[in-house]
Amino acid sequence: xxxxxxxxxxxxxxxxxxxxxxxxxxxxxxxxxxxxxxxxxxxxxxxxxxxxxxxxxxxxxxxxxxxxxxxxxxxxxxxxxxxxxxxxxxxxxxxxxxxxxxxxxxxxxxxxxxxxxxxxxxxxxxxxxxxxxxxxxxxxxxxxxxxxxxxxxxxxxxxxxxxxxxxxxxxxxxxxxxxxxxxxxxxxxxxxxxxxxxxxxxxxxxxxxxxxxxxxxxxxxxxxxxxxxxxxxxxxxxxxxxxxxxxxxxxxxxxxxxxxxxxxxxxxxxxxxxxxxxxxxxxxxxxxxxxxxxxxxxxxxxxxxxxxxxxxxxxxxxxxxxxxxxxxxxxxxxxxxxxxxxxxxxxxxxxxxxxxxxxxxxxxxxxxxxxxxxxxx
Numbered sequence: 001x002x003x004x005x006x007x008x009x010x011x012x013x014x015x016x017x018x019x020x021x022x023x024x025x026x027x028x029x030x031x032x033x034x035x036x037x038x039x040x041x042x043x044x045x046x047x048x049x050x051x052x053x054x055x056x057x058x059x060x061x062x063x064x065x066x067x068x069x070x071x072x073x074x075x076x077x078x079x080x081x082x083x084x085x086x087x088x089x090x091x092x093x094x095x096x097x098x099x100x101x102x103x104x105x106x107x108x109x110x111x112x113x114x115x116x117x118x119x120x121x122x123x124x125x126x127x128x129x130x131x132x133x134x135x136x137x138x139x140x141x142x143x144x145x146x147x148x149x150x151x152x153x154x155x156x157x158x159x160x161x162x163x164x165x166x167x168x169x170x171x172x173x174x175x176x177x178x179x180x181x182x183x184x185x186x187x188x189x190x191x192x193x194x195x196x197x198x199x200x201x202x203x204x205x206x207x208x209x210x211x212x213x214x215x216x217x218x219x220x221x222x223x224x225x226x227x228x229x230x231x232x233x234x235x236x237x238x239x240x241x242x243x244x245x246x247x248x249x250x251x252x253x254x255x256x257x258x259x260x261x262x263x264x265x266x267x268x269x270x271x272x273x274x275x276x277x278x279x280x281x282x283x284x285x286x287x288x289x290x291x292x293x294x295x296x297x298x299x300x301x302x303x304x305x306x307x308x309x310x311x312x313x314x315x316x317x318x319x320x321x322x323x324x325x326x327x328x329x330x331x332x333x334x335x336x337x338x339x340x341x342x343x344x345x346x347x348x349x350x351x352x353x354x355x356x357x358x359x360x361x362x363x364x365x366x367x368x369x370x371x372x373x374x375x376x377x
Contacts, residue, residue, distance in 0.1 A: 002130050002146070004030065008037050011097075011121050015068070018119035019088040020096045022074075025123035026227035026252070027172055028164060030146050031099040032072055034123065038097060041067025046076040058083055066093050074098040076175070081114060088117050101172070101226060124227075125149070125253060127289050133370040136353070140282045141266050143255015154265045161259040165189075173222065180219070188219050192229065193251055193260035197277035199302070200231065200249040220249075227252060230285075235299035235312045237343060244302040254282040279326035280310060283351045283369050287311065287322060290372050307338035309348065315377050318346040322376075325352045332360040340364070349376060 011034065014021045023031050035043070042065050044051045054061055058080060062069065074080070084096055125144025128136055142149045142157045145164065151157035169182040169189075191209060200220070202213045209216070223229045232248045251257035257278060263269050269278060288298065293313060301321070302308035311322035321339055323330075330350045339345060340363055350366045357375055359365045367375040 002126055002150070004034060004126070004130050006127075006129050007034055007121070007123060011038065014119040014121060015095055015097065018117060019094070020084055020098065020114055020118040021121065022098050022100065022118055023121050023123050024100055024227075026125075026145075027101050027168060028145055028147060029123055029125045029227075031101075031123055033146070035070050035072065035097060035099055038068060038070065040070040040097065041065070043070045044072065046071065046073040052076075055080075059086075062087060062094075063091075068095045068097060070097045070099070072099045073101070075100040085114055085117065088114075122294065124285065124289060128286060128370070129289075129373075136370060137266065140254055140279070141258065141269065143253040143258070144285070145253060145255060148255045157255070158259060158264050161255050165256065165259065168226075168228070172226070180222070185219065185222070189223065189228070190260050192220075192223070192249060193257055195249050196251050196257055196274070197280045198248065199244055200247050202246075228256070230295055232295060232298060232300050232311075235301040235343075237301075241307075241342065242304040244304065244308075248300050250281040250284060252281075252285060254278060254285070257281060276326045279353065280324040283324045283353075284311065286369060287324075287351060287372060287376070290376055301339065301343060303338075303342075307335045307342070309335075309339045309343070309345075312343070312345075319343055320377060321345045321348040323348060323350045325350055327352055328354065330360075330366050332364055336361075336364055347377070 011021060011023060015038070023034065025031055044054070046052055046055065055077060062083065087094065126139060126146060126149050127144065128139060131139050131149065139149060142151070143161065148157045148160050151160055165186070169186050173180060173182070173185065188209060191205065195205070202216045206213050206216045220229070220231065224231055228251070230250045230252050232250070234243065234245055234247065236243060236245070251260065258269065261272070261274060263272055269275055291313065298311055298313045300308065300310055301312050309321040310324050313320055321343065323336065330352050336348055340348065345363065348364045350364065351369050351372065352366060354368055355370065357365065357367045357371050365375070
């Protein structure tokens with residue numbers, strides 16, 4: 001059993017502040033399990049046919065309930081937002097915890113109906129806070145999905161992930177009203193895996209896949225909106241250097257990325273040329289959790305001459321950079337010097353898998369991912 005103390009504490013804080021709290025995340029990331037830690041008075045699962053039938057008359061069902069009301073798979077009935085607004089405006093006692101997997105539609109619906117009444121917690125899979133820093137390699141190889149991480153063997157974990165991908169494509173996507181053939185979307189997803197950690201070129205992908213730029217954008221939005229991929233925007237500055245202006249793409253779960261690339265264990269990973277990109281994606285997700293930042297709150301910086309910083313973000317009015325390196329002992333590079341000068345960075349942190357942290361410059365520090373919580377501003 002893995003205790004997710006940080007997420008539970010954050011959700012409880014939001015329940016104290018907002019009449020409605022939304023926990024959003026990918027399928028099977030642990031939303032339902034965490035909700036059962038909240039001691040709900042009433043629990044409804046909209047994928048349960050019995051509960052779905054009870055919501056044929058939702059106002060009669062909800063208007064007299066007291067305590068904490070949990071509604072799981074809320075994306076199946078987004079029309080309930082207007083009813084929740086009425087209930088929270090006319091009654092003081094209830095608190096609502098809604099769980100969902102489709103961020104774009106849920107956030108849009110809630111912002112239109114529940115502005116000022118709802119708080120959001122974006123839930124990923126397990127983090128090193130949950131699993132322990134001593135389990136970092138297992139978390140990297142298997143990914144953060146609870147059932148994949150907790151599987152009895154590497155083979156069982158891989159099998160679970162293969163079936164997860166199939167279920168997502170054949171059941172979850174059609175349930176969201178998206179009529180893209182599963183085989184087509186799977187091929188597209190596998191193609192995106194080869195762009196993991198690289199600049200996203202819609203036209204190039206469209207030509208390779210035989211579809212239009214707009215169709216590529218639509219497919220990317222589907223995968224991003226259901227927490228399967230992360231898109232990071234470029235950071236622009238007033239500089240004479242030519243900057244890369246296209247976004248960067250990552251498969252959010254390292255285990256899913258490994259499955260799409262046919263990587264089953266660590267021995268296969270270390271011999272794969274994409275090990276650096278794999279580490280970058282895994283460390284980026286862990287770092288964003290430590291920083292408590294969403295995709296729209298961070299950027300990357302890259303010039304056409306080759307200088308780059310994997311992650312750029314503002315903190316207390318200053319600009320910080322983060323690089324992710326799979327190396328035994330990362331050192332100061334010309335690219336880092338260029339970024340320090342061009343962006344006037346307060347500091348660059350180089351995140352690597354080693355055990356020790358050390359400085360290579362008065363503004364560049366190599367940081368073990370295991371120590372990230374204490375080292376990152």
